[in-house]
Amino acid sequence: MATVGINEFKNGMKLLINNEPWNITDVDMVKPGKGQAFTRIKIKNLKTGRVVDKTCKSTDKIESADVMELEYQYLYNDGETYFFMHPETYEQIEASKETVGENAKWLVEESICIITLWDNNPIVIMPPNFIEMKIVDTDPGLKGDTSGGGGKPATLESGAVVQIPLFVQIGEVIKVDTRTGEYSNRVKS
Amino acid sequence: MSDMWESQCPLSVLQQRAFLLSKIREFFFHHNVLEVETPILSSSGNTDVNIESFTAEYINTDFSKSYLRTSPEFPLKRLLCSGIGDVFELGKVFRKGEYSKTHNCEFTLLEWYRLDYNYKDLINEVQSLLNEIISSFDGQESESKTITFHQSFLKYLHTDINEVSVNNLNLKCQNFGYSGSQLSKDEALDYLFATQIQTQFNPEVFTFVTHYPASQAALAEINPNDTSTSLRFEVFYQGQELGNGYQELRDSKELQNRFIDDNLFRKTNNLDTVTIDQNLINALNNGMPQCSGIAIGVDRLLMVLLKKDSIQEVMPFNALNS
Numbered sequence: 001m002a003t004v005g006i007n008e009f010k011n012g013m014k015l016l017i018n019n020e021p022w023n024i025t026d027v028d029m030v031k032p033g034k035g036q037a038f039t040r041i042k043i044k045n046l047k048t049g050r051v052v053d054k055t056c057k058s059t060d061k062i063e064s065a066d067v068m069e070l071e072y073q074y075l076y077n078d079g080e081t082y083f084f085m086h087p088e089t090y091e092q093i094e095a096s097k098e099t100v101g102e103n104a105k106w107l108v109e110e111s112i113c114i115i116t117l118w119d120n121n122p123i124v125i126m127p128p129n130f131i132e133m134k135i136v137d138t139d140p141g142l143k144g145d146t147s148g149g150g151g152k153p154a155t156l157e158s159g160a161v162v163q164i165p166l167f168v169q170i171g172e173v174i175k176v177d178t179r180t181g182e183y184s185n186r187v188k189s
Numbered sequence: 190m191s192d193m194w195e196s197q198c199p200l201s202v203l204q205q206r207a208f209l210l211s212k213i214r215e216f217f218f219h220h221n222v223l224e225v226e227t228p229i230l231s232s233s234g235n236t237d238v239n240i241e242s243f244t245a246e247y248i249n250t251d252f253s254k255s256y257l258r259t260s261p262e263f264p265l266k267r268l269l270c271s272g273i274g275d276v277f278e279l280g281k282v283f284r285k286g287e288y289s290k291t292h293n294c295e296f297t298l299l300e301w302y303r304l305d306y307n308y309k310d311l312i313n314e315v316q317s318l319l320n321e322i323i324s325s326f327d328g329q330e331s332e333s334k335t336i337t338f339h340q341s342f343l344k345y346l347h348t349d350i351n352e353v354s355v356n357n358l359n360l361k362c363q364n365f366g367y368s369g370s371q372l373s374k375d376e377a378l379d380y381l382f383a384t385q386i387q388t389q390f391n392p393e394v395f396t397f398v399t400h401y402p403a404s405q406a407a408l409a410e411i412n413p414n415d416t417s418t419s420l421r422f423e424v425f426y427q428g429q430e431l432g433n434g435y436q437e438l439r440d441s442k443e444l445q446n447r448f449i450d451d452n453l454f455r456k457t458n459n460l461d462t463v464t465i466d467q468n469l470i471n472a473l474n475n476g477m478p479q480c481s482g483i484a485i486g487v488d489r490l491l492m493v494l495l496k497k498d499s500i501q502e503v504m505p506f507n508a509l510n511s
Contacts, residue, residue, distance in 0.1 A: 006369075007286045029289035032387070033423045033433045034407050035239055035379030037287070038369075056369025057376065058286070059458065 003061040006039045014046070014067035017054075021046040021065040021118045029058065046116060047123050068117045074107045082107070082125070084115060095122040103127050105160035106178040127178045132187050133157050134173050138164065193510045202495065202503055205326075209491055212325050213279060213299055216318050222275040222301055227264035229281065233466035235259045236451035237407065241285040242463065243294075252464060257283040260484055261300050262408070263469045266437070269302055269480060270472035277301035279487070290499035291429060291489060294508050302482035308420045308436040311481040312397050315424055315432065319395060319490075326494045331426070333395035339418070341398055342378075345386045350378060350402070351417070375404050387425060396425040408444070409435035424485075427493040434483030441473035 004013065013024045026042035037058040044051045046067065056062070072084035072093060082095045082104070093115065097104070099122055106127035107113070116124035138154035151163045154174075162176055164183045175184040214224065232249065234242045234256035243257040261278040268276055282298045303311060312335065320330040342348045348361070358377035359367075365384055372380065390396040399422040403411050406419030420436035438444055445465075452462045488500040501507040 029287065029292060030380075030383050031239075031287065031289070031292060032379045032383040033430045034237070034405065035383070036372075036376040037239065038367075038380060038383070040366075053366060054368045055366050055380075057372070059460075060369045 002064045004064045005058075006041075006056050006060050006062065007037075007058045009039060009041055014065040015043065016063040016065040017043070021067050021123065023067075025051070030055070046118065066119050069114055070117060071112050072115045074109060074111055074113050076109060077104075077107075084113065084122075084125075087112065093122060095125055099123060100125045103178075105156075105158045106131055106176075107158065108133060129177065129179055130175055130184060131178055132173050132175050133160070135164070135168065135170050138168070138170055140169070196505045198502065198505050202491075203505060205495060206491055206503060208325075209322065209487065209494070210279065212322050213318075213487070216321055217277050217301065220275075220314075222277050222303070223273065225265070225268065225273070225276055225278055226280065227258075227261050227268070227278060229258055230255050231258060231263070231466075232256075232464065233263075233468070234463040235263075236448045236455070236463045236465060238451050238454050238458075238460065241460075243283050243285050254464075256463070259284050260298055262482075262484070263466050265300060265302060265482070266477065267469060267472040269304075270475050270477045272478075275301070275303050288508050290501070291492075293488065293500055293504065295511065296500070296504075297487040298484050299487050300482065300484040302437075302480050304478050304480045306436075306481040308399065308422055308434065308481050311434055311436075311483055312399075312422065312424075315397075315434070315483060315485075316395055319424075319426065319431075322490070323494065328494065329393075331394050333397055334391070335397045335399055337400040337418070338382075338398055338402065339400065341382070341386050345389045346381060348381075375402070378402070378405075387430065388428065390425050390428070392427045394426075398423050398425065406438070406447075407433075407435065408438050408447070410438045424483075429489050429493055430486075431489055431493070432483050432485035434481060436481045437477065437479075439473060439477040439479065441470050444473055445470050 009024055009027045011024055011027060015022045022043040022045055024041050025044050028040045029037055030040055031037040038055055039058045040053060040055045042051060042053055073087050075083040075085055080097055082100050084093045103125050108131050111128055111131060114126040115122045133156040135154045136157055139152050150166050152166055153161050154164045155161050162181060162183050164174060168174060168186060173187040175187055177184050230245060230248060232252040232255050240259050242259055244254045245257065247253055248255045260282050261280060265276055265278060279299050281295055283295050285294060287294050316333045324330060339350055342350045355374045358374060359372055362372060362377050362380045367380055400412060400418040401421040403417055403419050406421055409419040409421035412418040412420055422434050423430055424432045448465045455462045488503055491503040492500045495503060497503055
């Protein structure tokens with residue numbers, strides 16, 4: 001296994017600590033006048049999203065994690081397994097329901113997702129920042145109410161529920177920011 | 190990135206930087222301390238185990254490589270041994286791998302030596318220089334406070350460093366967020382000092398920490414009254430370490446032993462060994478006058494004077510776009 005010297009750390013480097021993959025999000029050095037240098041890093045667990053601080057001697061070494069982020073096209077799921085395809089090589093990859101987790105509700109067929117592979121196995125499925133989806137259910141609301149103040153819940157094709165303005169109706173396609181789960185705008189078809 | 194060509198440092202800061210350099214020169218001119226320029230590139234290097242040097246191709250074929258200086262200390266001491274008298278140098282130095290808000294691998298160092306000064310005399314002069322500079326930047330002059338390294342651990346961490354075990358120190362480091370490999374006593378003291386003690390000093394006064402452990406003497410004289418400590422001191426102001434000074438070691442044999450020990454440590458810890466400066470050993474062998482010297486980081490001083498958060502903000506270009 002490859003190891004990296006702590007003095008070579010950079011943001012975005014992937015590490016293997018306690019058999020879990022971590023991403024470096026911040027690097028700082030602590031060095032007393034003439035003394036030993038220490039490196040303080042902020043790392044984010046790529047599976048759980050947990051962020052922790054770690055301080056080591058700058059001469060320590062940590063194992064690097066074989067982690068890649070690649071773009072794949074979402075194909076379909078069979079309720080247990082989600083199938084993705086590399087848009088150029090057509091190579092297919094499978095991810096379990098557990099791996100996809102909460103993000104399942106943002107998966108639109110044929111959309112391009114970013115898949116984090118650790119030792120060639122998918123560990124995180126990131127949907128695109130914005131997706132377009134049809135509303136399958138919402139209260140009809142009052143016709144002509146275009147005020148920005150109110151809102152109502154709407155259920156999308158995937159089952160995701162988002163708050164939308166009162167004037168948006170069943171059957172319309174909307175754009176949603178998957179990072180916040182918020183309505184962005186209506187999409188004219 | 191395409192905007193990397195541009196300096197992020199405003200013209201006004203560069204003007205204040207030039208003003209600071211002229212004030213430093215003025216101070217030493219008035220005190221009859223001679224400015225010299227010594228080589229930046231040398232066939233021998235600094236063995237200090239906590240400082241890494243940049244290397245370059247050899248200067249002459251007697252050596253396999255050359256070193257960019259990490260301070261002007263060695264050539265200045267050779268000049269002292271040949272009788273130059275009080276001397277200072279203001280110039281660029283280089284330390285590999287050092288980059289943070291308060292570090293840049295290339296930075297400006299002010300280093301000076303005073304004949305017949307003991308470390309206390311030099312502390313007084315550091316205070317006058319800093320106060321003169323602060324006044325010329327329209328700041329408030331400061332008092333200074335002196336505390337020994339040992340006292341600082343007693344006062345701020347309730348720890349007697351002469352009694353505490355290495356394991357106990359490692360536990361303390363872990364309590365304060367350390368999670369790397371097992372630390373030696375000196376490394377643990379370094380960690381605790383930098384993260385827990387230095388941060389508690391009153392930022393408005395100059396804090397002089399004196400009598401570092403003999404094991405951290407660097408090139409200071411061992412304290413003749415207590416051989417477990419050395420006559421090395423550091424100065425802190427506004428939360429920053431500004432300088433490191435010594436009542437200077439003058440014994441050539443002792444100097445040589447410290448260099449050899451450094452290289453032994455380097456060998457056992459997989460660090461590159463460094464070509465020892467035989468010219469410096471020969472110079473001390475010829476006789477070095479009793480003196481004290483200090484090096485002050487000019488970029489950090491300017492950062493503190495201008496109340497900036499990083500030294501990169503007071504440099505026209507830094508390690509990321511040099």
